[in-house]
Amino acid sequence: METRELRYFVAVAEELHFGRAAQRLGMAQPPLSRAISQLERRMGAALLQRTSRSVTLTEAGVVLLHEARLVLDAVEAAEQRTRRAARAAAGRPSLVLTTKAGASTELLAKLLHAYSLQPGSIHVEVTLCGPGQQTRLLRTGHADVAILHQPFDDTAGFDVEELHTEGQVAILPAGHPLTTRTHLTSREVTDVPDLPLPRWPEPDGGYLPGPGPEVQSHTQLLQLVSLGRTMMVAPDSCRSQLRDDVVAVPVVDAAPVTTVIAWPPHSRSRAVAELVRTALQL
Amino acid sequence: METRELRYFVAVAEELHFGRAAQRLGMAQPPLSRAISQLERRMGAALLQRTSRSVTLTEAGVVLLHEARLVLDAVEAAEQRTRRAARAAAGRPSLVLTTKAGASTELLAKLLHAYSLQPGSIHVEVTLCGPGQQTRLLRTGHADVAILHQPFDDTAGFDVEELHTEGQVAILPAGHPLTTRTHLTSREVTDVPDLPLPRWPEPDGGYLPGPGPEVQSHTQLLQLVSLGRTMMVAPDSCRSQLRDDVVAVPVVDAAPVTTVIAWPPHSRSRAVAELVRTALQL
DNA sequence: CCCATCGATACCTTCCAGGTATCGCCGCCG
DNA sequence: CGGCGGCGATACCTGGAAGGTATCGATGGG
Numbered sequence: 001m002e003t004r005e006l007r008y009f010v011a012v013a014e015e016l017h018f019g020r021a022a023q024r025l026g027m028a029q030p031p032l033s034r035a036i037s038q039l040e041r042r043m044g045a046a047l048l049q050r051t052s053r054s055v056t057l058t059e060a061g062v063v064l065l066h067e068a069r070l071v072l073d074a075v076e077a078a079e080q081r082t083r084r085a086a087r088a089a090a091g092r093p094s095l096v097l098t099t100k101a102g103a104s105t106e107l108l109a110k111l112l113h114a115y116s117l118q119p120g121s122i123h124v125e126v127t128l129c130g131p132g133q134q135t136r137l138l139r140t141g142h143a144d145v146a147i148l149h150q151p152f153d154d155t156a157g158f159d160v161e162e163l164h165t166e167g168q169v170a171i172l173p174a175g176h177p178l179t180t181r182t183h184l185t186s187r188e189v190t191d192v193p194d195l196p197l198p199r200w201p202e203p204d205g206g207y208l209p210g211p212g213p214e215v216q217s218h219t220q221l222l223q224l225v226s227l228g229r230t231m232m233v234a235p236d237s238c239r240s241q242l243r244d245d246v247v248a249v250p251v252v253d254a255a256p257v258t259t260v261i262a263w264p265p266h267s268r269s270r271a272v273a274e275l276v277r278t279a280l281q282l
Numbered sequence: 283m284e285t286r287e288l289r290y291f292v293a294v295a296e297e298l299h300f301g302r303a304a305q306r307l308g309m310a311q312p313p314l315s316r317a318i319s320q321l322e323r324r325m326g327a328a329l330l331q332r333t334s335r336s337v338t339l340t341e342a343g344v345v346l347l348h349e350a351r352l353v354l355d356a357v358e359a360a361e362q363r364t365r366r367a368a369r370a371a372a373g374r375p376s377l378v379l380t381t382k383a384g385a386s387t388e389l390l391a392k393l394l395h396a397y398s399l400q401p402g403s404i405h406v407e408v409t410l411c412g413p414g415q416q417t418r419l420l421r422t423g424h425a426d427v428a429i430l431h432q433p434f435d436d437t438a439g440f441d442v443e444e445l446h447t448e449g450q451v452a453i454l455p456a457g458h459p460l461t462t463r464t465h466l467t468s469r470e471v472t473d474v475p476d477l478p479l480p481r482w483p484e485p486d487g488g489y490l491p492g493p494g495p496e497v498q499s500h501t502q503l504l505q506l507v508s509l510g511r512t513m514m515v516a517p518d519s520c521r522s523q524l525r526d527d528v529v530a531v532p533v534v535d536a537a538p539v540t541t542v543i544a545w546p547p548h549s550r551s552r553a554v555a556e557l558v559r560t561a562l563q564l
Numbered sequence: 565c566c567c568a569t570c571g572a573t574a575c576c577t578t579c580c581a582g583g584t585a586t587c588g589c590c591g592c593c594g
Numbered sequence: 595c596g597g598c599g600g601c602g603a604t605a606c607c608t609g610g611a612a613g614g615t616a617t618c619g620a621t622g623g624g
Contacts, residue, residue, distance in 0.1 A: 001357055002284050004612095018571060031613045033571060043361065045368030052570055052620045060368035063550075067360035067423075070548065074356045075283055078349035079325065086327030086342035141349075157439070157547035265439035266352065286581090300602060313582045315602060334589045334601055 003075050005039050006068040008032055009047065013065040016055045077141030077264075084141075094123040095271045098137045099147035101128040102218040104259050106237060107164060107282070108147060115278045122271050130216075131200065138264055145272050149235070150258040158262040163279055166236040168254035172247050173228040179247040186233075186254050195231040198224065222246065235259075285357050287321050288350040290314055291329065295347040298337045359423030359546070366423075376405040377553045380419045381429035383410040384500040386541050388522060389446060389564070390429060397560045404553050412498075413482065420546055427554050431517070432540040440544040445561055448518040450536035454529050455510040461529040468515075468536050477513040480506065504528065517541075 011021040012032065022029040040047050047061035057065065088094070099108060108126070115121050127143060135153055137143040147163075148155060170189050172179050178192065190197065196212035198221055207214045213230050215221045224230045226245040235257040239248045261279045263272050293303040294314065304311040322329050329343035339347065370376070381390060390408070397403050409425060417435055419425040429445075430437060452471050454461050460474065472479065478494035480503055489496045495512050497503045506512045508527040517539040521530045543561045545554050 001361055002286060004284060006357075006360070019569090027612095028614055029571075030573080030615085034573090035612080037572085043364055043368070045365060047364075050571065052572090053622060055571085058368075059371040060364050063367035064360060064364040066548070066550065067356070067363055071353065071356045071360050074349070074353045075285075075288075078288070078346060078353055079283055081349055082325055082329075082342050082346040083327060085345035086325070086340075089341040156441070159438070266348070268348065301600085309581095310583055311602075312584085312604080316604090317581080319603085332602065334603095335591065337602085 001039070001042075003072065005035060006071055008035050009039060009064060010068050010072065012036055012048065012055070013057055013061060013068075016057075018055065073136075073139040077139060080141030092123060093271070094125055095145065095269070095275065096125045096127055096137075096143040097145050097147070097275075098127040098129055098134045098143040100131050100134065100149065102238075102241070103149060103235070104147055104164075104237065106240060107259060110282055111275075111279050114282060115275050118274055118278060121274065124275070132203075135262075138262065141264075144267070144269060145261060145263045145275060148260050148262050150260060151255055152257075153262075155260065155262055157265070159265050159267070160260045160262045161276055161280055162258055162260050163282070164237075164259040165256050166259075167256055168233050168235055168251050169239065169248040170251050171222070171225055171232045171234055171238075171242065172249060173225055173231070174245050174247050176228065176231075176247070179249060181249055183250045183252045186251050189231070189233060189251055189254075192231060195228075198230045198232065283321070283324075285354065287317060288353055290317050291321060291346060292350050292354065294318055294330065294337070295339055295343060295350075298339075300337065355418075355421040359421060362423030374405060375553070376407050377427065377551070377557065378407045378409055378419075378425040379427050379429070379557075380409040380411055380416045380425040382413050382416065382431065384520075384523070385431060385517070386429055386446075386519065388519060389541060392564055393557075393561050396564060397557050400556060400560060403556065406557070414485075417544075420544065423546075426549070426551060427543060427545045427557060430542050430544050432542060433537055434539075435544075437542065437544055439547070441547045441549070442542045442544045443558055443562055444540055444542050445564070446519075446541040447538050448541075449538055450515050450517055450533050451521060451530040452533050453504070453507055453514045453516055453520070453524065454531060455507055455513070456527050456529050458510065458513075458529070461531060463531055465532045465534045468533055471513070471515060471533055471536075474513060477511075480512045480514065 008021075008025065011025050012018060015021040015024065018029050018033055018036075022032045025032065036048065043060070043064075045060045046058050047064055049056045049058055084096075112124055112126070115124065127137065129137065131152065134143070134146040134148060135155070135158070138146050138158060146158075148160070170178070170184050172195070176195070178184065178188075196210070198212045198215045199207050199210050201207060201214075201216060213224050215224065221230070221232055222242075225232055226243065233251055233254060236250075242248060261276055263276065267273075290303070290307060293307050294300060297303040297306065300311050300315055300318075304314045307314065318330065325342070325346075327342045328340050329346055331338045331340055366378075394406055394408070397406065409419065411419065413434065416425070416428040416430060417437070417440070420428050420440060428440075430442075452460070452466050454477070458477070460466065460470075478492070480494045480497045481489050481492050483489060483496075483498060495506050497506065503512070503514055504524075507514055508525065515533055515536060518532075524530060543558055545558065549555075
């Protein structure tokens with residue numbers, strides 16, 4: 001199986017429409033149809049059920065879609081890591097760490113400082129990105145190590161070490177009636193009529209319908225909170241970064257958030273190992 | 283990057299010889315040379331250093347070799363799992379479990395029995411294979427779940443649950459002077475002049491030089507022990523399978539052996555999850 | 565009942581993977 | 595020191611496969 005075929009299949013399986021998939025791949029529809037049926041013939045199994053009005057995945061197709069994504073990520077990772085190895089051999093080597101923008105700032109600062117003091121430490125590039133994007137960067141070789149937050153991030157397929165566990169707080173506009181409470185339950189928090197929970201973009205970039213405001217970043221969200229338009233639930237440690245126009249109230253039964261450091265299994269990098277060791281000693 | 287190119291690169295990187303690599307790939311040498319330099323051009327980095335007398339890997343080449351193997355395994359896994367999904371959709375679904383021949387027999391029997399009693403359990407095919415081969419079967423999608431033994435097997439990149447930890451015993455021919463001892467140290471065991479430790483085949487099928495006999499299987503090895511030609515060190519639980527012409531003596535400082543059940547991360551299979559759950563309840 | 569939509573088929577063209585012949589480099593041996 | 599043999603690179607050619615265009619056949623909606 002060639003990666004080209006897998007790319008084709010993923011496009012069709014995601015679009016469930018040969019025409020659109022072909023457009024997305026920058027090619028005409030007939031060769032795409034042919035490539036897919038060739039793939040099916042070689043696999044000895046139907047991957048798609050087509051009527052002239054709709055395309056659906058068979059069970060085998062669902063499996064292949066999943067596996068193909070893993071393969072394509074691995075291919076991209078191979079490319080990235082090789083390129084970076086070449087650059088490292090030429091100039092000064094570096095390490096890419098990725099984390100959710102705005103999260104674990106303090107811990108990260110301590111870690112970077114402690115690591116920089118280690119003998120033989122190399123330059124650490126920090127890539128901030130939207131929630132849920134870090135694991136993709138790790139899988140595709142754009143990052144060497146990530147700071148993730150369970151249970152929000154999917155750590156399947158990575159090696160992880162736990163760094164820190166904390167509770168969550170609700171962040172409310174100053175002066176709101178709920179700010180007089182010493183603690184809240186998650187039940188109370190999900191259902192405040194005048195402070196609907198915000199909506200984050202879906203993987204496709206769109207938004208689910210709902211009463212809450214549409215947001216793209218934490219700064220934006222925090223501003224909406226201080227304006228009294230919404231509220232948010234976040235890990236304890238974010239309290240240190242709050243301005244005084246918002247108030248944090250513990251949510252007693254919210255799932256505890258564990259900050260972990262994660263890296264691809266099979267990583268051969270001495271620098272990653274050293275960084276992890278440093279993190280565990282904090 | 284196409285998988286074809288990666289296959290080519292792996293062949294050359296392993297052979298370190300374009301002619302032999304081409305032969306192994308069933309093609310002529312010139313197109314192979316060209317394909318590799320094309321790959322290098324696209325990666326923007328030298329992968330091999332060639333003189334007209336020798337070929338060596340650059341640092342980037344070492345990285346790509348490693349990554350390419352992962353990709354090729356993932357591709358093979360995609361093929362296998364898809365085919366198996368298709369067969370499962372057609373007929374009766376099944377699950378492939380792999381374990382080292384002769385190890386954890388009792389535990390495995392209990393597990394298979396307990397699982398078969400679960401509602402909704404499916405047929406479990408058991409694939410026995412040589413040591414170190416199980417992880418490859420898992421990575422390439424030929425198996426869904428494996429019984430492994432730490433620290434012997436490399437569990438990097440799999441999800442793992444521990445099932446059992448035990449010490450190790452030395453297995454000696456009956457009547458040997460050492461069998462009078464109540465326990466031994468690993469130091470004593472590695473250095474018995476009249477019972478040199480056996481040699482297992484290397485990944486390439488050959489054997490390292492040494493005094494011990496060359497063996498391919500545990501049955502064979504056990505027979506050599508009872509003939510007084512060698513000895514072996516094995517987990518405690520194997521005592522139940524020993525005949526009375528060999529004697530087991532605990533090795534007190536040997537690394538403890540942990541039996542684990544392992545499966546590919548991202549596994550979506552309900553059956554694997556159920557089997558693991560059953561194993562943990564044993 | 566006709567039309568719009570969508571995947572499949574037929575047929576053509578282009579391009580690249582792979583083959584053969586050969587070159588250039590280099591270490592070895594007489 | 596010169597010829598030889600082994601090895602990777604280069605030059606050139608060919609066949610097949612990838613991709614494009616035109617069109618068909620099926621089907622659901624108006």
